[in-house]
Amino acid sequence: MLVPLGKDNMANINKILGLLKGAKLPFSVEEFQIHQHIIKLFNDNDIKFIHEFKIKGNSRIDFFVEDEIGVEVKKGRPNKTNLIKQLTKYSECENICAIIVIVEKSIALPDSINGKNIYSINLNSQWGIAL
Numbered sequence: 626m627l628v629p630l631g632k633d634n635m636a637n638i639n640k641i642l643g644l645l646k647g648a649k650l651p652f653s654v655e656e657f658q659i660h661q662h663i664i665k666l667f668n669d670n671d672i673k674f675i676h677e678f679k680i681k682g683n684s685r686i687d688f689f690v691e692d693e694i695g696v697e698v699k700k701g702r703p704n705k706t707n708l709i710k711q712l713t714k715y716s717e718c719e720n721i722c723a724i725i726v727i728v729e730k731s732i733a734l735p736d737s738i739n740g741k742n743i744y745s746i747n748l749n750s751q752w753g754i755a756l
Contacts, residue, residue: 627670640742642669642725645696645746656700658686659727660749663698680718684711692694692743695724709738716741 650662660676667674667690678689688696695715699708708726715724716726723742726734731747 627741638723641690642744650748656698659698680715684714686715695721697724698727700729702732705732711720712738721734
């Protein structure tokens, strides 16, 4: 179940989700190429972000956006258990109110972890690949 968020939080989340879903990222071979396209997308749309944002220890989320949203990119179909452990670490960051997970191949994720909403974007569906 999604956790209710404030109007400003939801506006930012919907803005970032809309940009990422509408971006039609080109088919990429490597995860870093997806990162480069997202960086360009955020820069072109004046979106404030930090790439490879340090959470704690050696833990880093791919993007920290608009001072409140975490974005994690996964190439292929990640191991669900490992991904949930990783998202759990990210959800412990006080500054993050929601996490957007961009995956190449769909994976079922919980709606929320530690009170932080989880949103998923499936690249294969954007690329027109049904798997």
